[in-house]
Amino acid sequence: MWTSCTDNGPQLPKPRIYPRIEYPEKSYHLQVFNDCPFEMNIPDYFDVLQDTFQKDNAQNKCWFDLYSQELNAYLHLSYIDIDNRKHFDKLMLDAFELADKHNIKANYRDEIKISKPQNNVHGILFEIDGPVATPLQFFVTDSTTHFMRGSLYFKAQVNRDSIAPVYDFLREDVIELLDSYQWVR
Secondary structure, three states: OOHHHOOOOOOOOOOOOOOOOOOOOOOEEEEEOOOOOEEEEEEOOOEEEEOOOOOOOHHHOOEEEEEEOOOOEEEEEEEEEOOOHHHHHHHHHHHHHHHHHHHHOOOEEEEEEEEEHHHOEEEEEEEEEOOOOOOEEEEEEOOOOEEEEEEEEEOOOOOHHHHHHHHHHHHHHHHHHHHHOEEOO
16 A cells, blocks of 8 residues: 555656567679569569569560568569650659659658769669658669669658668668669660
């Protein structure tokens, strides 16, 4: 009875915590995609999943998801052959419009230029801060024949504070992918 009446100070609710994440060891392998004109290094902890919605569409046979079950994340990749200058301009406009759609909720957007003249790979990496669906997007192109667009998705509600460590971990993987990216025909 005496112990229940003692004053231990105010009872405060416990702070919200997030689950501990076991990060896989960083290691990469060169991924060659059959019938697709590109190759790149991808992390060993990513599975390549053919886009099942597009697999029967010959024009979009090079659409893939790189999926990490451990990190609950997808990197959606879509490759398109460029037909002509007008088509290239439309693809570029679409890439910027898809990034712009996040401006409503975004706190900040950074555009980082990608330029690898030795491999004829050029593009932009969009880093979008805030509660947005895809915090990292990019496109790479040779501006005459090839166009690849990528978007990072998490299979969870995106709260930038809670996903920040996983985002930083995966950002390094996307940078490696872009550094190793090359056209093969």
